[in-house]
Amino acid sequence: SKDGTQEILKKIAQRYNDTKIRCIFNKENTFYTKAANYGAKISKNRFLVFLNPDTEVLTPDWLDIFYEKLKNQEIGAVGPISDSAMYKSDIKKYINIIWEITPAWLRYFFDEIENETKFIPGFCLATKKEILEKLGYFDEDLMLGMEDFDFCLKLSEAGLKTMVIPSIFIKHIWHVSFKSERSSNEVNKISILNFAKKLSKKFGYGNVPIPEKLFSDIPLHLAPYKFFKLNRFKFLFNFSNTQKDKNFFVQRAKKLHSKPQISVIVVNHNSSDDLKELVSSIIRVDYPNIKIVVVDNSENKEEFNKVLEIGKELGDKFFAIETENNGFAAGCNVGIKFAREKLDSEYIWLLNPDTAINKDTPFELLKTLLYTDVPVSTCKIKIYGTDKVHYNGEIASEVGIEDEEDYGLFRTAFLSGANIFLRSDIFDKVGFFREDFFLYFEDNEFFERLKDNGIYPIYTPFTFIYHKVKGNYGILEKPINLYYFIRSMLHFNYEFIKKGKYEKESMFGIFDKIEKIYLTLMKLNFEKSLKAVIFGIYDFLEGKTGRNRELENLLAKSVNDFIRDMNNIELPKRGEKVPIETYHKIMKINLLISPNYDLLQKFLTALWVSKFEPRFDYLYI
Structure with a gap:
């Protein structure tokens, strides 16, 4: 380091009389993997933890937990959860709010829990020295970055498991070392390039398994494609699952x-x-x-x-x-x-x-x-x-x-x-x-x-x-478009829920989206668009698809027109049960006469009942 880090370390080492801390001061920056390997080689301990300086350990007995897990001969590496980590290492997978008692809460509810994963981020990675020796330590061509991906691949190929321990919480400030010096960022790019070369040599250019397969439990939106935007390696991965020959x-x-x-x-x-x-x-x-x-x-x-x-x-x-x-x-x-x-x-x-x-x-x-x-x-x-x-x-x-x-x-x-x-x-x-x-x-x-x-x-x-996205409010100020959007969104999601491709509960996310649209329209007082939402919901319930040739006339109708429509319905008494189709019609007309958020929620509840609770033929007014 070129800042005051060395002086700070010397003072800490003196405080412990060199019994707990040994400092190695390099004359030049050897970058991460070479330094990490050197530290591992001179260590006399069997169990090792590689910990970034931009971290804060919040679980007091973290080393005891790591130690117990690594006694298992099938486990090659373990890691904690963090506020700056991916997928199974991400604390948000386990708890939504981080506050002072979080470490104790995690320790209580996730004690003895371990999640198998294909990737542990390198900011905190615990392993055994004999495993490092067997696998050849970290690849020093990956000087700053990608060494954790590479090491986890080696573990997987050796038949060893990697585990995330959710009872251990370590805060992490993302990639501080990458940002501290301009040269570090350049070295990171070289590391990515070298990792791409390594994968290409191993599998063949264009035949490298996609990250979702290499690190099989990392979902699409977190897969590390962004590391491979280098022009030279843009077609590194085998997206088609067909082997490409040399020609x-x-x-x-x-x-x-x-x-x-x-x-x-x-x-x-x-x-x-x-x-x-x-x-x-x-x-x-x-x-x-x-x-x-x-x-x-x-x-x-x-x-x-x-x-x-x-x-x-x-x-x-x-x-x-x-x-x-x-x-x-x-x-x-x-x-x-x-x-x-x-x-x-x-x-x-x-x-x-x-x-x-x-x-x-x-x-x-x-x-x-x-x-x-x-x-x-x-x-x-x-x-x-x-x-x-x-x-x-x-x-x-x-x-x-x-x-x-x-x-x-x-x-x-x-x-x-x-x-x-x-x-x-x-x-x-x-x-x-x-x-x-x-x-x-x-x-x-x-x-x-x-x-x-x-x-x-x-x-x-x-x-x-x-x-071109026209207007200040996009589709919200286009009633006809909004009608088809609402109807098609419900139609699409319902169809794929019925096919078993989506969870039934995913419809609640669609309801939430409709409710937010409706609230926004109420604030903006977009009368025709408010009508479009209601007609879209109702026509989905009626099973209508294709072109609605009456839509423009329906959107042009006045409140008095809808009141007349209501007068043509034989209204039930309060507390009386009515056929669900009649209930839909009454709710629709009420919302067209007077937009009301609470009533919209009841309308969507009726939609849920009619589509997903077929045992109910009636609802109560």
């Missing part, structure tokens, strides 16, 4: 540079002004072999003529199809089938009309698809005119999130229908988009079908497109 990348490079035909499919609904800008951005790209197919759902001749005018300068590279508005999914299907049957397109790119692309986007998306051997890819979406991110493979936000440090390639958590790039033959395997959703969640349902067929779409951060 694979050469063949794929030839395919990429032959510039195969891509058909861009755009579903237009009175968006010709936006469409014009999208087409202009496509014309400017470096990729020459793109054809554009616009499916116009506007049901307006003037709008269709505008679409035709936009495509004039493109000649035989632009195609416009006028159709009845059967929804976004149906429009996509019309365009996809046209591109497959009439244009013989090998690749399909679905884009919203209110997007704009970068010069390198088609090339990068095709490259991702070809080099990963996964037939579906997507990329980052930024909000037009800002640096805010609309979609990053894990989160979608109408208001935008910060554009933080990118991961490398990874399996996306879901798809955004605004931007999907795929091989055209994929539809033969999984089918087309479900048209009963009409608008929203058709991409979620398609994503689930892809996964059912062993296809996990890949997200690349190495390019991006822009998406």
